[in-house]
Amino acid sequence: MVECLTDKKVLTKGNYAIANAAVLAGCQCYFGYPITPQSEIGEFLSGKMQELKRGYVSAESELASINMVMGAASTGVKAMTSSSSCAVSLMQEGLSYACADELPFVLVSVMRGGPGLGNIYPSQGDYIQATRGGGNGDYKLIVLAPSTVQECVDLTYKAFYLSQKYRNPTVLLADGLLGQMMEPVEFYDYPYPEIDNSSWALSGTKDHKARIIRSYGPLADDRCRFLEKLFQKYKTIEENETEWEEINTEDADIILVSFGSTSRNVKTAMKKLREKGIKAGFFRPITLYPFPSKRLAELSKTAKKFVTVEVNMGQMVDDVRLAVNGACPVELINKGVGIPPSAEEIVSRIEVL
Amino acid sequence: MQEKNFIIAGFGGQGVLLAGEVLANAFMLLGKHVTWYPSYGAEMRGGTVNCEIVVSDEEVSEVNKADTDYVVALNQASFDKFLNKIKKGGMIIANSTLVKEIKSRADINYLFAPITKLAEEVGNIKMANILALGLVAKASKLVNLEVLEKALDNVIPPHRKNLLPLNIQALKIGYEYDLLHV
Amino acid sequence: MATQVFSLPKTLKGDVKYSFCPGCDHGVAVRLVAEVLDELGIIDNTILSAAIGCSVTTYDFINVDALEAPHGRAVAEAVGIKRARPDKIVFTYQGDGDFASIGLAEGIHAALRGEKITAICINNTTYGMTGGQLGPTTLVGQVTTTSPTGRNLEYYGYPIKLAEHIALCDGTAFSARVSLDSVPNIKKAKQAIKKAFEVQMKGLGFGFVEILSTCPTNWKMSPDKAHARVRDEMMPVFKPGIYKDVTAE
Numbered sequence: 001m002v003e004c005l006t007d008k009k010v011l012t013k014g015n016y017a018i019a020n021a022a023v024l025a026g027c028q029c030y031f032g033y034p035i036t037p038q039s040e041i042g043e044f045l046s047g048k049m050q051e052l053k054r055g056y057v058s059a060e061s062e063l064a065s066i067n068m069v070m071g072a073a074s075t076g077v078k079a080m081t082s083s084s085s086c087a088v089s090l091m092q093e094g095l096s097y098a099c100a101d102e103l104p105f106v107l108v109s110v111m112r113g114g115p116g117l118g119n120i121y122p123s124q125g126d127y128i129q130a131t132r133g134g135g136n137g138d139y140k141l142i143v144l145a146p147s148t149v150q151e152c153v154d155l156t157y158k159a160f161y162l163s164q165k166y167r168n169p170t171v172l173l174a175d176g177l178l179g180q181m182m183e184p185v186e187f188y189d190y191p192y193p194e195i196d197n198s199s200w201a202l203s204g205t206k207d208h209k210a211r212i213i214r215s216y217g218p219l220a221d222d223r224c225r226f227l228e229k230l231f232q233k234y235k236t237i238e239e240n241e242t243e244w245e246e247i248n249t250e251d252a253d254i255i256l257v258s259f260g261s262t263s264r265n266v267k268t269a270m271k272k273l274r275e276k277g278i279k280a281g282f283f284r285p286i287t288l289y290p291f292p293s294k295r296l297a298e299l300s301k302t303a304k305k306f307v308t309v310e311v312n313m314g315q316m317v318d319d320v321r322l323a324v325n326g327a328c329p330v331e332l333i334n335k336g337v338g339i340p341p342s343a344e345e346i347v348s349r350i351e352v353l
Numbered sequence: 354m355q356e357k358n359f360i361i362a363g364f365g366g367q368g369v370l371l372a373g374e375v376l377a378n379a380f381m382l383l384g385k386h387v388t389w390y391p392s393y394g395a396e397m398r399g400g401t402v403n404c405e406i407v408v409s410d411e412e413v414s415e416v417n418k419a420d421t422d423y424v425v426a427l428n429q430a431s432f433d434k435f436l437n438k439i440k441k442g443g444m445i446i447a448n449s450t451l452v453k454e455i456k457s458r459a460d461i462n463y464l465f466a467p468i469t470k471l472a473e474e475v476g477n478i479k480m481a482n483i484l485a486l487g488l489v490a491k492a493s494k495l496v497n498l499e500v501l502e503k504a505l506d507n508v509i510p511p512h513r514k515n516l517l518p519l520n521i522q523a524l525k526i527g528y529e530y531d532l533l534h535v
Numbered sequence: 536m537a538t539q540v541f542s543l544p545k546t547l548k549g550d551v552k553y554s555f556c557p558g559c560d561h562g563v564a565v566r567l568v569a570e571v572l573d574e575l576g577i578i579d580n581t582i583l584s585a586a587i588g589c590s591v592t593t594y595d596f597i598n599v600d601a602l603e604a605p606h607g608r609a610v611a612e613a614v615g616i617k618r619a620r621p622d623k624i625v626f627t628y629q630g631d632g633d634f635a636s637i638g639l640a641e642g643i644h645a646a647l648r649g650e651k652i653t654a655i656c657i658n659n660t661t662y663g664m665t666g667g668q669l670g671p672t673t674l675v676g677q678v679t680t681t682s683p684t685g686r687n688l689e690y691y692g693y694p695i696k697l698a699e700h701i702a703l704c705d706g707t708a709f710s711a712r713v714s715l716d717s718v719p720n721i722k723k724a725k726q727a728i729k730k731a732f733e734v735q736m737k738g739l740g741f742g743f744v745e746i747l748s749t750c751p752t753n754w755k756m757s758p759d760k761a762h763a764r765v766r767d768e769m770m771p772v773f774k775p776g777i778y779k780d781v782t783a784e
Contacts, residue, residue: 028619055618064608064644065611067608067612071611071614071616073619074612093605094605202582203620204579204581204623205578211600212601213601213602
């Protein structure tokens with residue numbers, strides 16, 4: 001796919017869908033370094049950004065690309081980088097700085113197997129990396145998890161918008177399955193309002209006093225005030241932007257919780273359980289930060305059990321347990337890495353829980 | 354329509370991913386829900402390549418399903434690898450130019466056709482994938498020639514459009530291959 | 536009537552406390568950059584990508600928009616700024632720890648890509664802010680807090696000659712090494728800095744200046760002795776000169 005398509009359903013890979021959506025969202029700069037299974041993003045954008053006379057650098061490392069994206073973001077333009085797992089690890093320092101500097105940009109993280117070099121197959125092993133981060137200090141990344149190629153488009157748009165609205169890096173957390181899978185998608189015009197960044201962006205001092213975007217604050221009191229303000233912002237994000245999907249949860253005895261591509265098989269497993277007369281419900285966090293903890297807590301009053309299904313050794317399960325806070329048991333069905341367990345497998349594993 | 358899935362498999366270079374993309378594109382044109390998922394990465398070098406297409410009237414229930422309705426095997430390795438993944442009553446379409454005609458399972462249908470040889474007769478051995486697509490489309494009765502031609506046009510990039518007539522010719526030979534003579 | 540013959544460059548803030556140690560050449564180097572921005576008339580169109588180390592506080596002293604980069608990443612952030620806003624003049628002001636050590640990859644690759652930015656690097660043969668440890672520019676034999684018996688080749692290897700390395704990159708438009716040990720050399724330094732900005736303004740490629748500087752605090756020397764060390768010990772190894780200038784003849 002080399003064309004930038006709108007107004008028409010096209011069959012395309014998740015990686016191309018993300019890249020094309022970024023172009024349509026008005027992303028002015030892309031910086032990246034190849035890594036399977038997300039290299040198509042940089043491949044697509046290398047041509048497209050040059051054609052549109054926008055910024056593109058084939059960076060020397062992920063250290064460089066995360067910092068280039070921060071540089072671009074500091075001028076107020078929409079900017080993006082993308083990578084995968086072991087290379088997203090290299091970006092953690094930058095993400096900490098970017099939160100401290102309140103720089104808005106999008107990081108597309110297409111998860112593969114870990115730890116270490118791991119393998120190139122799909123995984124959800126970077127839930128903790130995305131929602132907790134490996135950088136220093138107190139910070140939060142907004143994290144959006146698509147489950148279909150269409151959502152790769154929808155949530156790429158949203159990621160740009162939320163990052164701009166809150167001046168915070170936003171992660172689109174996809175995985176190798178979504179990146180490599182093709183589905184019909186519809187592209188459409190960027191649906192969000194443009195955010196005016198002129199009050200803080202670096203542009204030269206023609207119309208303002210010299211601005212410094214910095215994280216260094218030599219005084220402890222100043223730093224405390226800054227952190228309080230930062231976390232007030234995160235509270236606002238939690239109040240306004242938490243998003244999830246739920247089906248058949250109202251009367252459910254057992255609620256299956258899953259995010260991203262894995263949730264598709266889990267949704268089918270829920271339907272199969274219902275066919276067997278088991279009152280199962282389906283719950284999918286779309287924003288992993290902010291996590292829909294409040295809603296899960298509400299549901300824990302009526303549900304008898306939660307089961308999280310993840311392709312990792314059990315990461316989101318911790319957040320579900322924190323949300324449920326002992327009100328009922330929270331079990332884990334998982335697979336370390338690869339294609340998610342089939343609906344049949346999930347059903348049979350739930351039956352023996 | 355019940356959800357159906359297809360695995361198209363062969364050597365790297367036989368164009369199985371492209372054939373799968375054309376099939377998925379045709380289903381999209383028919384307004385169906387469809388997913389296309391490839392094997393990717395290291396196993397592409399030298400070994401078999403495959404992709405799975407799932408088509409449904411509703412949201413596709415799963416990716417990488419435990420079993421499959423149709424397998425297209427362009428080489429022996431693919432035949433051996435996927436034979437046991439076929440559902441009872443399902444079908445394998447095998448390239449008899451490269452695959453031994455052995456019917457070791459009695460609960461599935463076999464369609465052996467000399468796909469590579471037929472492609473050579475079209476004038477380009479690389480058309481084997483599209484020829485096979487014609488075969489599986491006809492056998493599944495899920496998509497007609499007209500839609501497949503449109504899908505081919507969608508998938509073949511602008512700078513390769515000169516190859517469209519040859520692809521359509523191969524598609525027709527596969528589609529019109531007399532299944533009754535198998 | 537009195538005539539004013541000397542004043543603070545417009546680029547420098549007059550109302551702030553400068554945090555460089557007494558006798559440190561950073562003060563001179565920052566002033567030269569400020570004078571150059573004044574003279575080129577680009578103060579209000581320039582963005583600084585600030586580095587980590589003693590150079591970090593530069594953004595407190597100069598009247599330009601600035602972004603503080605993580606350690607070693609000033610060039611990468613400058614690249615991001617420039618690619619986003621090609622109409623701006625973008626420069627880094629880094630120490631040798633930032634540019635030559637942790638950020639060498641970014642510097643070399645920016646030079647190879649011919650990024651239209653200017654990088655200023657202070658070479659004082661030590662990590663100044665952390666208290667005088669051995670760095671990539673520490674001279675053979677030099678005693679630091681992490682080379683207590685002097686830089687020996689067995690444990691530490693050789694120092695890097697930045698200006699020469701950057702000059703080897705095909706995308707470099709200008710690369711020079713200058714010294715601040717004397718008034719004539721300070722004048723030469725200013726010309727080099729100006730050139731490094733001019734090649735950016737003309738869109739010719741990467742502009743680089745390595746500035747040999749003193750660190751009296753960590754060298755445990757008076758400023759004049761420190762300048763003598765620049766002359767006697769540093770300049771024979773790090774030879775001042777213009778190593779590349781695509782505008783020459």
